[in-house]
Amino acid sequence: MGSVLVWFRRDFRLQDHLALSEALTYCKKNKSELVFVFQLNRRFFQESENSLRLQYFMATVKDFGERCRKLGTELLIVEGDTDEAFQQVLKEHADAEAVFFNLDEAGYGKERDQKMRDWFKDREISVHSFQDAYIHGPNEVLKKDGSIYKVFAPYYKAWKQKDKPGVKKLSFDELGKYVRKTKQISKRAASEIEKLSGGSESMDWKIGEKAARSQLKHFIEQALANYPDGRNIPFVKGTSLMSRYLKTGTISPRTVFTAIAQADGEEDSKEAYIRELAFRDFYQMIYARHPETKNQEFLEAYRSIQWNQDDRMLQAWKEGNTGYPIVDAGMRQLNQEGWMHNRLRMITASFLTKDLMIDWRLGEEYFAAKLVDYDPGSNIGGWQWAASVGTDAVPYFRVFNPVTQSKRFDRDGEYIRKYVSELREVPSSYIHEPWKMSEEEQSKSSCMIGKDYPAPAVDHQEQRKKVINLFKNEK
Known part of the structure; x- marks a missing residue:
């Protein structure tokens, strides 16, 4: 009886999992046993151990390992470069005859998969890979x-x-019949997961497959009906929060799509949500076909823009100390929680690129390090959209006014007060523009501008003129 390796990477679930479903079918046909593997690549260690993104990801791996244990097997944690890691697996499971995984179609993951296909084939191990992370992959929706x-x-x-594509239902009991009772190959690697997920318990995170399904159900019942409007109000729980679960693969996009499409309610609300799933596919397609957009503007006309080189301003933006309350609230939420409401992602990205006129790549890089739901295609696409340098981007002359955005989407300042403690006593009439308070009003609010809370880093109207001229000169 041979073994079949199932290589988990960012798809930590047992339901609606294409590679696992096909691996189970293979085992039934060939009387083989399933062996679950996760490679702890040294690339992970390039990030700070205090990174919320890293903690969240590793906490998800830990949760999935516990779920595998209930199934009767271990999620084997092997450390090192990909070929080194699987060499360790083959020493313990020399009877491996096939490997199944859900492929990556862009960036580092694509290069790794291409390399490992040859590596497995050289060892006479058949390779079976599947597009599983998106409803439609980069090569599925094309022009004629x-x-x-x-x-x-x-x-x-x-x-x-x-x-x-339909949902692949898997029986927990049936999986249990075909898993091999395994033991960890490297106790050090397994303990590293524990170490790297340290601190996640203190965060208000609901992690894993059950949490993902529960959150989806809650969203459909409580927020889907008002999604077209509610999704734009950061203080209201109007979004699905599915992005973090899709990132770690604790739920599949097919499951999400099917649940939304079959839900009761207004078609307009369902359409608005499904459109966002399509946007996710769209940006992944752009990134897969144009990986250079990680570091280069999609629009050639804007590749020579001379962005501001201002480390002090960049740091103020990162820390949430720009003097614009809505921008600062968004950045502080990101730093504290590893997540930021999508409306705030647009506002903060526009502010960095259009008001501070700082290179969008620096913002994309910072979000990449912080967001627990970081998806390269969506993040790069979003940043290039905000900076007006990407495909189908916002026109360069459309510059978000942070005060207008604040008044429109956080009318009473509830979101601002939650994350910018210095402004909690500021009256609602000044919460969006605290610098307009008199000294007496500042004193009453325990918020002296320039001392307790910074004055605006720039004048928005002046910067708007400058950035429009900057883009005009590039055309």
């Missing part, structure tokens, strides 16, 4: 001539016309 869509509207029209 095989080229990609560069504008979302026609892409979405074509996306909607495609048949949607």
